[in-house]
Amino acid sequence: MGIGPWRSRSSLAVWLSSVAIVAFAASxxxxxxxxxxxxxxxxxxxxxxxxxxxGLVVHELDEVxxxxxxxxxxxxxSASLVQMNTRENAGQAESLAVVSATLRRARGGSIHAIIQxxxxxxxxxxxxxxVELNAMRAAVRSALGRLPEALK
Numbered sequence: 001m002g003i004g005p006w007r008s009r010s011s012l013a014v015w016l017s018s019v020a021i022v023a024f025a026a027s028x029x030x031x032x033x034x035x036x037x038x039x040x041x042x043x044x045x046x047x048x049x050x051x052x053x054x055g056l057v058v059h060e061l062d063e064v065x066x067x068x069x070x071x072x073x074x075x076x077x078s079a080s081l082v083q084m085n086t087r088e089n090a091g092q093a094e095s096l097a098v099v100s101a102t103l104r105r106a107r108g109g110s111i112h113a114i115i116q117x118x119x120x121x122x123x124x125x126x127x128x129x130x131v132e133l134n135a136m137r138a139a140v141r142s143a144l145g146r147l148p149e150a151l152k
Contacts, residue, residue, distance in 0.1 A: 039078040075105060077104075099117045099143040115144075
């Protein structure tokens with residue numbers, strides 16, 4: 001019986017140490033990124049659209065190669081979905097999305113760059129939400145694909 005509680009405490013200590021190391025590594029990795037996400041806005045007052053847009057921006061920002069940015073440089077990226085138009089025409093649903101992003105220096109807030117992306121998507125009228133999502137995804141990718149050049 002004397003060994004059982006010791007093993008249990010030892011296992012708990014090892015598990016807690018592992019959790020702490022993983023949490024520290026994750027926070028260090030997030031802190032290492034030279035671009036932090038700031039404000040995210042959408043043209044329509046639609047919480048679902050804003051949530052989707054934020055998710056796309058976060059995903060694309062994680063995908064962008066920022067390895068050539070100087071270690072001492074820190075920026076804040078604010079992104080806006082400034083246009084989202086969808087129409088049905090001749091049996092097709094067509095969406096146009098325009099994204100504008102502002103890159104500011106973290107210290108002082110001076111504007112470093114303004115980048116834009118625009119994209120269109122179309123599909124059957126029964127897939128309007130998917131068409132909008134595809135246009136928005138491509139517009140975000142187009143805008144944030146310009147980020148490495150803007151950071152030179």
